[in-house]
Amino acid sequence: MTHQIALNFEDGVTRFVAANAGETVADAAYRQGINIPLDCRDGACGTCKCFAEAGRYELGEEYIDDALTADEAEQGFVLTCQMRALSDCVVRVPASSEVCRTAQATFDATISAVRQLSDSTIALSIKGEALGKLAFLPGQYVNLGVPGSEQSRAYSFSSLQRDGEVSFLIRNVPGGLMSSFLTGLAKAGDPMRLAGPLGSFYLRDIRRPLLLLAGGTGLAPFTAMLEKIAEQGSTHPLHLIYGVTNDFDLVEIDRLEAFAARIPNFSFSACVANPDSRHPLKGYVTQHIEPKHLNHGDVDVYLCGPPPMVEAVSQFIRDQGIAPANFYYEKFAASAA
Numbered sequence: 001m002t003h004q005i006a007l008n009f010e011d012g013v014t015r016f017v018a019a020n021a022g023e024t025v026a027d028a029a030y031r032q033g034i035n036i037p038l039d040c041r042d043g044a045c046g047t048c049k050c051f052a053e054a055g056r057y058e059l060g061e062e063y064i065d066d067a068l069t070a071d072e073a074e075q076g077f078v079l080t081c082q083m084r085a086l087s088d089c090v091v092r093v094p095a096s097s098e099v100c101r102t103a104q105a106t107f108d109a110t111i112s113a114v115r116q117l118s119d120s121t122i123a124l125s126i127k128g129e130a131l132g133k134l135a136f137l138p139g140q141y142v143n144l145g146v147p148g149s150e151q152s153r154a155y156s157f158s159s160l161q162r163d164g165e166v167s168f169l170i171r172n173v174p175g176g177l178m179s180s181f182l183t184g185l186a187k188a189g190d191p192m193r194l195a196g197p198l199g200s201f202y203l204r205d206i207r208r209p210l211l212l213l214a215g216g217t218g219l220a221p222f223t224a225m226l227e228k229i230a231e232q233g234s235t236h237p238l239h240l241i242y243g244v245t246n247d248f249d250l251v252e253i254d255r256l257e258a259f260a261a262r263i264p265n266f267s268f269s270a271c272v273a274n275p276d277s278r279h280p281l282k283g284y285v286t287q288h289i290e291p292k293h294l295n296h297g298d299v300d301v302y303l304c305g306p307p308p309m310v311e312a313v314s315q316f317i318r319d320q321g322i323a324p325a326n327f328y329y330e331k332f333a334a335s336a337a
């Protein structure tokens with residue numbers, strides 16, 4: 001039996017390798033062209049030390065304390081020359097992808113659907129045989145090449161990959177390069193190139209309640225995460241607060257309702273900031289965070305949206321005097337170009 005190991009490098013690049021039964025993660029990576037820094041390969045030097053963020057594995061008893069202390073092993077540090085996976089795993093490698101002589105993967109595909117959900121939001125799906133091999137962690141993003149230009153833009157997956165198809169939720173920025181392409185020229189069958197997956201904003205093992213906070217198309221990574229949670233289940237409460245500026249920015253409510261019907265512990269609320277809104281729930285995301293959602297700090301918070309929203313919500317949580325057990329965020333920064 002093989003297990004998928006996601007190797008997350010310091011520069012945000014993720015590569016997936018398949019580890020055979022009994023094979024060490026370092027050997028599996030090497031076999032697939034990725035050189036995790038190694039020295040002794042014997043559990044003695046500690047050079048191959050990484051951090052296991054998710055999954056089950058065994059380290060055996062062949063390594064020495066100088067290479068990995070019991071305390072480190074308890075925290076989740078691993079020696080990849082000793083680590084044998086017992087399930088799919090996510091491993092953070094403290095080196096750049098370049099040092100490990102691996103590169104961001106690129107995939108050629110075609111647009112399978114492009115649909116304007118509202119004036120401000122576009123749903124895009126891309127399909128291709130090559131994408132059948134695209135593995136990513138829900139919450140991650142890719143760089144999509146803008147057809148007819150040398151430029152690319154970052155977009156978070158809004159779905160899991162199914163039969164070589166992936167989807168995105170894209171804000172229509174007036175005059176923007178990708179926005180203009182998608183609202184003007186794009187049609188099914190157009191070629192599109194993807195590079196990735198990338199990013200450290202992804203769903204970890206669910207060990208406590210989750211509070212998910214989305215601003216605008218910052219909803220995208222959460223719908224991918226919810227697809228995953230719907231498949232694997234969760235025994236912990238999960239609450240999403242989705243905030244937008246105007247009524248027409250509010251999209252995918254049907255999909256969220258379907259998740260709420262399918263995932264027993266999942267609830268959500270959606271709010272609109274514009275005071276003239278006809279939506280029943282008004283205001284900013286922060287106005288709808290209740291003490292029970294922060295659970296005295298025993299909560300993992302995931303936050304995604306435009307940079308000012310991410311700053312405001314982070315500040316709000318700090319002001320509550322509560323430090324969540326884990327706090328992950330993604331800012332949808334405008335491209336430098």
Ligand SMILES: Cc1cc2nc3c(=O)[nH]c(=O)nc-3n(C[C@H](O)[C@H](O)[C@H](O)COP(=O)(O)OP(=O)(O)OC[C@H]3O[C@@H](n4cnc5c(N)ncnc54)[C@H](O)[C@@H]3O)c2cc1C
Pocket residue numbers: 141153154155156157168169170171172173175176177178179180199217218220221306330331332333334335337
């Ligand atoms: C890690 C990451 C993940 C992202 N994921 C998503 C996603 O899932 N969905 C999504 O919609 N976007 C996402 N973005 C933002 C996305 O990459 C683009 O920046 C955005 O879609 C604009 O691209 P464009 O080519 O249409 O506009 P551009 O040609 O890049 O911009 C045109 C003009 O608009 C300004 N501008 C760009 N974006 C904004 C904005 N949001 N608000 C106000 N002005 C802006 C620019 O500064 C520029 O002046 C993500 C960004 C990052 C860094």
Ligand code: FES
Pocket residue numbers: 037038039040041042043044045046047048049067079080081082
């Ligand atoms: S390479 Fe020396 S401990 Fe793994």
